[in-house]
Amino acid sequence: MTAADVAGPTGSDALIADQIAYYRARASEYDEGMRQLGRYASIGGSVAGRPSDEDFKEIATLLEALERIRPFDTVLELACGTGWWTQWLAQHARYVTAVDAAEEMLALNRERVNAANVRYVLADVFSWRPDRRYDLVFFAFWLSHVPHDRFAAFWRIVGDSLAANGRVFFIDELGTEETRRMEKRLEGEAVLRELEDGRRFRAIKVFYEPNELEAELRALRWNLEIRPAGRRFYWGQSTT
Numbered sequence: 001m002t003a004a005d006v007a008g009p010t011g012s013d014a015l016i017a018d019q020i021a022y023y024r025a026r027a028s029e030y031d032e033g034m035r036q037l038g039r040y041a042s043i044g045g046s047v048a049g050r051p052s053d054e055d056f057k058e059i060a061t062l063l064e065a066l067e068r069i070r071p072f073d074t075v076l077e078l079a080c081g082t083g084w085w086t087q088w089l090a091q092h093a094r095y096v097t098a099v100d101a102a103e104e105m106l107a108l109n110r111e112r113v114n115a116a117n118v119r120y121v122l123a124d125v126f127s128w129r130p131d132r133r134y135d136l137v138f139f140a141f142w143l144s145h146v147p148h149d150r151f152a153a154f155w156r157i158v159g160d161s162l163a164a165n166g167r168v169f170f171i172d173e174l175g176t177e178e179t180r181r182m183e184k185r186l187e188g189e190a191v192l193r194e195l196e197d198g199r200r201f202r203a204i205k206v207f208y209e210p211n212e213l214e215a216e217l218r219a220l221r222w223n224l225e226i227r228p229a230g231r232r233f234y235w236g237q238s239t240t
């Protein structure tokens with residue numbers, strides 16, 4: 001399998017469009033894929049790891065960290081997907097805005113979460129602008145999908161979404177040997193993703209080391225601490 005198999009226009013606009021097409025097509029198999037990966041197990045539809053393994057402990061660690069930044073009244077969740085985290089957020093906040101560029105993801109999220117305090121917004125994060133400010137801006141497994149040349153612009157959107165004293169909390173994968181091996185790298189930040197029916201798409205995957213990410217964010221005047229949750233995931237949060 002080579003880059004030529006999924007060749008398309010280069011540049012981050014094209015990759016962003018391909019990545020949206022990929023997630024739209026993947027929505028119906030996303031949850032099962034996550035279960036197989038062991039990222040989450042569905043326990044009443046809520047966020048949990050696979051019981052009795054290391055990922056379970058990591059997800060528990062992430063949830064404890066998220067618990068510690070409560071209370072928050074209003075939450076913006078970017079790239080909310082099928083709602084693994086939206087459900088938790090909806091239970092702990094008065095009001096959640098959940099943004100995603102794939103309407104298929106939003107439909108599954110709405111079905112799972114089924115909460116009157118969640119407003120769904122269909123939008124490409126990179127061209128979306130907030131219409132209000134939030135106590136918490138949350139995103140899970142999203143930053144690694146942001147092309148590096150959009151990194152600063154993305155963080156400006158996060159900043160424009162935060163209320164005074166608002167906080168950021170985000171979760172992603174560490175760039176370990178295992179997580180890197182799972183990706184079929186094309187050129188640069190592009191990776192090849194394949195659906196069950198064999199359709200292939202390009203997506204973006206940028207791994208960060210916690211220290212390096214902290215420094216990059218500091219250069220943009222963000223004081224965030226980035227902590228590994230274990231061998232697979234990390235979280236970032238505003239320092240108080």
Ligand SMILES: C[S@@+](CC[C@H](N)C(=O)[O-])C[C@H]1O[C@@H](n2cnc3c(N)ncnc32)[C@H](O)[C@@H]1O
Binds near residue numbers: 084085125
């Ligand atoms: C790896 S999934 C993470 C979903 C969810 N946060 C979770 O942890 O399960 C990435 C999500 O980003 C969404 N997405 C991709 N490109 C996007 C864009 N440009 N703007 C908004 N959402 C986007 C996809 O539709 C997908 O739901």
